[in-house]
Amino acid sequence: MLKEVTATRYITPLREGGSLPGLIEADDLTAYVVKFSGAGQGRKTLVAEVVCGTLARRLGLRVPGLAAVALDPVLGLGEPDEEVQGLLRGSGGLNLGMDFLSGALGFDALAFPVDAAEAGRIVWFDALVNNVDRSWRNPNLLRWRGELWLIDHGATMIWQHNWPTAERSAARPYDAGDHALAPFAPDVAAAAAELAPLVTADLLAEVTAEIPDAWLTDEPGFGSPDEVRRAYAAPLLTRAPVIHERVTGLTAARATVTQENK
Ligand SMILES: Nc1ncnc2c1ncn2[C@@H]1O[C@H](COP(=O)(O)OP(=O)(O)OP(=O)(O)O)[C@@H](O)[C@H]1O
Ligand SMILES: [Mg+2]
Structure with a gap:
């Protein structure tokens, strides 16, 4: 099973991504790019990220480290952006996190x-x-x-x-x-x-x-x-x-x- 962390703060959306991934801080004080289970693409997208990301890493290709990010939908309540709020509200439970490559x-x-x-x-x-x-x-x-x-x-x-x-x-x-x-x-x-x-x-x-x-x-x-x-x-x-x-x-x-x- 992936390493599991808990989201503590929603930092910002990554607007380039079609599925509206977001930058999240977790309880290990690390920033993760998170793909949400409540996004329109559905949970199979997250499974694909885990299978391919883990396989690629095992084959020696460079993929950011992965984590399962537990999210309490309450985190979305303070979000001013309605789209982000809806996404967080619909993504309670585990989401997919990826180490944030700062400055990439x-x-x-x-x-x-x-x-x-x-x-x-x-x-x-x-x-x-x-x-x-x-x-x-x-x-x-x-x-x-x-x-x-x-x-x-x-x-x-x-x-x-x-x-x-x-x-x-x-x-x-x-x-x-x-x-x-x-x-x-x-x-x-x-x-x-x-x-x-x-x-x-x-x-x-x-x-x-x-x-x-x-x-x-x-x-x-x-x-x-x-x-x-x-x-x-x-x-x-x-x-x-x-x-x-x-x-x-x-x-x-x-x-x-x-x-x-x-
Ligand atoms: N681990 C990371 N570190 C730094 N930046 C990242 C990372 N993952 C994603 N990004 C940034 O966020 C953008 C969107 O990510 P990604 O392509 O995974 O999302 P998506 O919603 O599947 O996008 P799309 O379907 O539009 O291609 C990337 O183009 C990149 O700029
Ligand atoms: Mg992309």
Whole structure:
């Protein structure tokens, strides 16, 4: 289970985020970026953050540390902004917290070159979890202390929205044509050789054990939170050894960039 802290103060909303994440201070006197269970995107977004964030960290990719943030809806009463007030009122219980990278900058492909090996590891990981939210329009990559950090894994594992067809949809290819790192000649084959063997049933059991039970109970078609945990693990275990062969769009992306640079 994720480390658990209790929210003590709502600091400010992060207005760039579509789901209105907020900056929260917790009882460990640390600031967390919090994604709320009451946001329109629902609790599956939070589960996706936990599974992908924990898995990425275990594979050596940089993702801010995660925590479960317990929230008393009373915290919202003093908020002048009605939207924030409503969000806090609807988010009692556990929410997803992420270490706040103070002073982080948004990723700018022109100002921050990424080497082919690192780009390959990130594209391979995004292919594994089918992340559709790392495009050049909305990279969800931060630059902090000279390094690249991955955030926002809510729009991954599309199969979690339709479990009966999950096994089939999990076999689908990944189109990396719009990926923010496509122009950096990502070495996906090298990344696969390094990372795929690490994605074992044991690792995925440890990763999914981090998901709070509260976000898994009453999932239609499942008898217990652990059954849902296994459903999250299965498609990733299937995809890991083969997904590098199903990444499409990279040569085309390179060609376009070369064309534009002429
Ligand atoms: N851990 C963090 N440290 C510092 N800033 C962060 C962190 N997480 C998010 N942010 C900032 O907040 C913004 C919104 O976060 P995020 O992309 O996770 O939210 P979202 O609601 O899912 O966004 P969207 O769906 O619009 O992409 C980011 O673009 C970034 O500027
Ligand atoms: Mg985002």
